[in-house]
Amino acid sequence: MACHLLLTDFTLPLKSPKLSHSRQQRKGRSNGSRKVSTTVAYYGLKTPPYNLDGLEPYMSKRALEVHWGVRHRGFVEDLNRQLRKSDILYGYTMDELVKTTFNNGNPLPEFNNVAEAWNHDFFWESMQPGGGDMPKLGLLGQIEKDFGSFTNFREKFVETALSLFGSGWVWLVLKRQDKRLAVVKTSNSINPIVWEGIPILNLDMWEHAYYLDYKNDKAKYVSMFMNHLVSWNAATVRLACAEAFVNLGEPKILIA
């Protein structure tokens, strides 16, 4: 979704993948001949919209250095390496690539890398320093409409996160057909956009996401996320964008 670009800090220079690729090419050819590459890798690693220590003490700088700096970076680099070999997948947006490589449940080798890159981009932007608290206005209204109350929603979110078996993610998603918000859990790297859901928030429930800070105490991690990290600002923007695609309310028909 283009919407999550709004929160990216563009003042930080993005390392151009094309440059680093051609630098690699030059290194490998010492005999003078330079082969021109036909496919160019073009996904870059987006930096989170805060410093790596910005989520302390609820998510440590160390955790982000490993989770974002190594693991997320690894997905982007591996994806670029795969795309270099593929003519068919060249030119896709990340959303399109996720849906195409999901291949209706029989995922292609690129799926894991692109989906995890997508999921993590979305995750960093689902959090902010000084997050937590409660949503306001329209988003709160929609949550109350679809869950009964914010407390009900929070309970459902926490329960879903803690009942996930194995690795996966928990999402607040807008369901297009049902025209309502829902909490869903997905396994490994699956993302609700593959079934046309519109994600509003996500939470990484893979063990690597919380192990360095919380060891096996999943409940504390989820609680800290809800209390101090979740960015309702990001969620509000995403819901606003989603309303361009999903008609949530009854149209206001003025009666003269």
Add this chain to the structure above:
Amino acid sequence: MALRSLATRKTLTLGLNSTRLTQSRALQTFSLPDLPYDYGALEPAISGEIMQLHHQKHHQTYITNYNKALEQLHEAIQKGDFSTVAKLQSAIKFNGGGHINHSIFWQNIAPIREEGGEPPKGSLGWAIDTNFGSLESLIQKINAEGAALQGSGWVWLGLDKELKKLVIETTANQDPLVTKGAHLVPLLGIDVWEHAYYLQYKNVRPDYLKNIWKVINWKYANGVYEKESA
């Protein structure tokens, strides 16, 4: 006719109630098995911190939740609540599997001074050479499978009792090896859930897989192999 069946049903329920009490007393609860070595005894291959968390927290949680699920299953069966019986199956597979798999795992590893890491002798060593060419080749294959496993799961060296050969298999989450084939017997399982290595190896699962062979207890695996292939 209806009255009689009503009366019979009543006595039946009463009967069941009294047997339910005895049955729940007889309901088996599981408890955490002790490790035959100290938490720090597998250093530096696996850190003491990981061993302690893995045993005291993760394995214990599987046991606690397994016991709980079994109790709920027992109640649901008694009440004839078959939708709950069906709903509980995934919790039983997950937590029961977690208990089974980890109980095997603790015996699959041993401190170096207790012959952890010593290559397999006896019939298993011979079978490995026959099936895979060499121990190195086996290790390479297992490590490749373990590294490629996405998400959480286990990588196994198993014996196919029917085909009488060794196999390498992976299972997702806490699925026991038998879910991949009724004739499969686990000889060696390596936990590739992140909790098994993250604190020490971070994302580098291949390093964990490379190092764990220094503490693999081939004596145990050989014992199971000889017993099951008899």
